[in-house]
Amino acid sequence: MHGQGAFATSRGPLPLRRGRAPSAGPVRPGRRAVVHDLRTGADTYGDPAAGVPPAARSGAGVPELRYPAHDVLVASGLPGSGKTTLINRTVAPLDDDGRAVVRIDSQDMREAWERRLPGWLPYALYRPLVRCAHYAGLHRALRSGASVVVHDCGALPWVRRWLAWDTRRRGRRLHMVLLDVDPELALEGQAARGRGVSGYAFGRHRRAVRQLVAGVAAGRPPAGCASAVLLDRAAINALRGISFE
Template identity: 60%
Template sequence: MCNSKVAPDAAELAFAIGDVVIVSGLPGSGKSTLIERAVADLDAAGGLVARVDSQHVRDAWERGLPGRMPYAVLRPAVRVAHYVRLHRRLRPDGGAVVHDCGAHPWVRRLAAYHARRRGRRVHLVLLDVPPRVALEGQARRRRRVSRRAFRRHVRAFGRLVADAKAGRPPDGCRSAVLLDRDAADALKAIRFK
């Protein structure tokens, strides 16, 4: 049975070595920023912690492509490459932190499948920021998703947050940790011990 908890302001979140943590939130909510800032490169045993973030794929493609490709064209290609990378990075032993918008349940199911095969667990960290804050984040990074797509994200992520608050993390997830903006800013480390 899955547990769900709402995290108080904390400087650190700790998970078991080899577990998978999915950081989920609306586009522009600060998922990549949190992963970059808080996830240690190594777990407590010295094993490498995989960071699976679509932003890394996007940055690499933008550096390698001549000129500026419109985001509307780049985004679907990056998404496919990100999911292929996700599938590969979840196979080996070792912890992983995965960037996810929360709109695609199959991402959580894929992570849960690989974690179960290795005797590990999946945890969900939800960045619960208001849609207007996420839109401001999109404006800062100059990458806006369409209004239609954003509304779809808001609906899907809203269901995840409501379930977490009610103590019902998604199938396959051991726990759900809910962070508002202040709690996310206060979080200094996501570690595997």
């Protein structure tokens, strides 16, 4: 349940400590806490099974998220929730080693194909080719050893399983930033960009993201993820940077 948890003790569960701390410094997910719930007014969680206390931070004014160089970050949430905008606005182009941070967004691949093909050709006809090209690019990015940020719709668990397996075998870690945005706002975001998904597809995304948010809010990162950060609209707007050090 949100706001509760337990330390590993021999005397039974104890409530997790709550508290607020200055949020002027960066947050490094996965170091002291595996889950950071940075939504407005929310507390963050540690890992009760490992006896890790919660991070004493609120969602107000977190300026930057910092991850180890060469790790992989997945940005997940509803279509239209602002994942692409967040990535483009906050992700630093270089890591602290001076290497380029690779951004993988299926929308970029779709638009690249659309520019090369006749406008009258329905996207449904070449969508399988776009997806193949997208996953081939993701594979190349993972193989390069660079720090990678991946746009994820949240409705394809097999993609995260693949990422978790690949990062683990390469001695890296997988992290998630999860956008908790009202479905109505997400639909408005789709309308603003002039591109949406069907009602059926949006319902599927909504169910998948709801499960992800519930797990992270309870202090459990998705399977295979070393950390998870939960953001609402206010926290998204307050976040100024995502970097790899």
